[in-house]
Amino acid sequence: MNLSLISGVGLGFREEHEDEILVSKPPVDWFELLIDNYLSSNANLQKVDQLAKNYPICFHGVGLSIGSPGPIDRNYLSKIKLLIDRWQPIYYSDHLSWSAIAGQYFHELLPMPHTTSAISYLVERINLVQDYLGQQILLENPSTYDSVPSEMPEWQFINEVCRKSGCGLLLDINNVHVNAFNHQFDATEYLHGIDTTLVKEIHLAGYEDYGDYYFDSHSRPITEQVWNSYAEFLTQSGNLPTLIEWDNDLPQLEVLMAEASKAQLFMQNNQGNNLKKTVGMN
Amino acid sequence: MDLYQWQAEYAGELASFLSGRNRSVGRMKVIGGSIQAIHIHALEMTYPVTRQLLGPTNFTQFCLGFLRNKRWDSSSLDDLGSDLYLWVEKCPQLNSFPYLKDFICFEWLLQTLFEVSCFGSLIYKNDLELSESAHAEQGRNKCEVSLDEIDEQTTITLTSNVGIFISSYSVPDIWKAHQTEEDKGISFGTLTAASSEISYWLIKLRGENISIESIDYHHYSFLGAIQQTGSVEELCRKFGLNETIQLINYLVIEQTVQFFRQS
Numbered sequence: 341m342n343l344s345l346i347s348g349v350g351l352g353f354r355e356e357h358e359d360e361i362l363v364s365k366p367p368v369d370w371f372e373l374l375i376d377n378y379l380s381s382n383a384n385l386q387k388v389d390q391l392a393k394n395y396p397i398c399f400h401g402v403g404l405s406i407g408s409p410g411p412i413d414r415n416y417l418s419k420i421k422l423l424i425d426r427w428q429p430i431y432y433s434d435h436l437s438w439s440a441i442a443g444q445y446f447h448e449l450l451p452m453p454h455t456t457s458a459i460s461y462l463v464e465r466i467n468l469v470q471d472y473l474g475q476q477i478l479l480e481n482p483s484t485y486d487s488v489p490s491e492m493p494e495w496q497f498i499n500e501v502c503r504k505s506g507c508g509l510l511l512d513i514n515n516v517h518v519n520a521f522n523h524q525f526d527a528t529e530y531l532h533g534i535d536t537t538l539v540k541e542i543h544l545a546g547y548e549d550y551g552d553y554y555f556d557s558h559s560r561p562i563t564e565q566v567w568n569s570y571a572e573f574l575t576q577s578g579n580l581p582t583l584i585e586w587d588n589d590l591p592q593l594e595v596l597m598a599e600a601s602k603a604q605l606f607m608q609n610n611q612g613n614n615l616k617k618t619v620g621m622n
Numbered sequence: 623m624d625l626y627q628w629q630a631e632y633a634g635e636l637a638s639f640l641s642g643r644n645r646s647v648g649r650m651k652v653i654g655g656s657i658q659a660i661h662i663h664a665l666e667m668t669y670p671v672t673r674q675l676l677g678p679t680n681f682t683q684f685c686l687g688f689l690r691n692k693r694w695d696s697s698s699l700d701d702l703g704s705d706l707y708l709w710v711e712k713c714p715q716l717n718s719f720p721y722l723k724d725f726i727c728f729e730w731l732l733q734t735l736f737e738v739s740c741f742g743s744l745i746y747k748n749d750l751e752l753s754e755s756a757h758a759e760q761g762r763n764k765c766e767v768s769l770d771e772i773d774e775q776t777t778i779t780l781t782s783n784v785g786i787f788i789s790s791y792s793v794p795d796i797w798k799a800h801q802t803e804e805d806k807g808i809s810f811g812t813l814t815a816a817s818s819e820i821s822y823w824l825i826k827l828r829g830e831n832i833s834i835e836s837i838d839y840h841h842y843s844f845l846g847a848i849q850q851t852g853s854v855e856e857l858c859r860k861f862g863l864n865e866t867i868q869l870i871n872y873l874v875i876e877q878t879v880q881f882f883r884q885s
Contacts, residue, residue, distance in 0.1 A: 485652035
């Protein structure tokens with residue numbers, strides 16, 4: 341299935357639920373693939389072939405390392421391109437981060453400094469990737485735990501990168517809250533600062549509270565804080581494709597479907613409110 | 623400070639934390655701890671039976687020691703454990719597992735074979751694993767040839783789902799004892815107990831079926847020579863023309879080898 345746009349609420353296509361999803365074909369608007377899982381040679385590509393016949397899909401990666409020094413990994417990118425050709429995802433996204441330097445790979449999303457030189461560097465590399473793939477990519481605001489050199493607030497840094505490169509923003513509202521706690525800023529101010537026209541997709545997830553820091557674990561239900569921010573953001577941006585992101589300690593599919601229903605309710609309410617505004621009701 | 627300099631310093635601090643040289647780098651413990659968890663999970667996936675043999679706690683400790691002394695030079699987590707076997711020698715507390723080093727090598731071999739064989743990934747290997755330039759290079763220089771086209775210029779390789787293994791311990795028996803067919807979807811082929819002090823095995827994967835069979839030294843040497851030289855001419859020189867033809871014919875029937883010609 342290849343649709344030019346997605347809407348509504350998506351779920352991750354994770355190994356634990358693959359068979360259930362393929363057999364029962366649950367009413368989910370779209371599915372996201374953790375695309376790095378399909379680059380290793382023991383990946384089950386046939387299951388995704390089957391999925392892609394029935395649902396719109398998006399790719400989400402962690403291996404692009406867009407902010408790393410050194411050349412873009414063409415081998416990695418060529419694999420992504422082949423899978424894009426095979427499954428025609430609506431979006432391919434990764435993170436505004438880096439994970440390797442001088443041949444040393446950390447396999448984690450490391451933070452970028454919020455500086456003008458980092459913006460220039462990222463824009464150049466994003467353009468290379470978009471030219472190679474022949475399409476716009478989305479980049480996600482990552483969760484971070486270490487302070488970085490900053491000439492501007494993170495939201496301004498992200499807006500600039502997206503505007504100058506033409507890439508879209510995958511806004512992870514959970515990550516905004518994780519970073520707000522870890523770096524002591526106001527999540528609401530951050531979300532008000534985001535240029536909503538850049539946002540193409542939203543991620544919602546749960547974090548772990550370790551007392552002195554929040555950890556973006558993707559292992560828990562979405563918190564009320566994050567739901568509230570989501571509802572408020574939708575009033576600014578209008579409804580946007582939203583993913584319920586849950587990767588660790590994965591619950592039954594019904595639990596994820598319930599979270600998806602909740603997000604759908606927020607979208608319906610938002611649509612209703614917009615309608616009321618349009619027709620002048622209070 | 624320019625971007626590269628900052629990143630180099632950050633990476634240096636992180637590497638220092640991960641190596642255990644500096645454990646007090648504030649918040650770096652969060653990202654460092656996350657990296658360690660990712661790496662240990664990757665090793666658990668690669669070495670499930672080694673983990674069973676050592677027990678989860680000992681396995682984690684063993685991996686932490688290995689990881690603290692490793693520089694991760696591959697973007698793929700699948701490659702992370704390629705030299706785990708070498709770490710056994712640094713762990714005198716594991717002397718009670720004299721076969722551990724061989725066992726880790728065996729499980730690595732199986733892992734690499736599974737990577738190629740499972741889920742139709744031969745197609746995947748051919749299509750995706752090579753970079754575009756490597757594809758072009760391969761296409762320009764090599765073409766597959768059939769048995770009756772073989773000449774001195776032909777190169778011979780073991781098919782990618784075949785491996786050979788040598789040990790003075792009955793490692794495949796230990797591995798087999800920790801398998802359940804339901805869990806793994808594996809059906810066992812012939813597994814003959816080896817009788818000599820050093821034993822040799824041929825491992826073949828066909829889809830999800832694995833066959834591990836004991837072979838004699840001569841068979842092992844011939845397969846080893848194929849792995850090492852890849853040259854029919856060299857094999858003829860080493861084993862004699864008649865014997866080479868005879869063995870190659872047998873291996874072709876067994877679908878163990880394939881041939882290419884440099885063009």
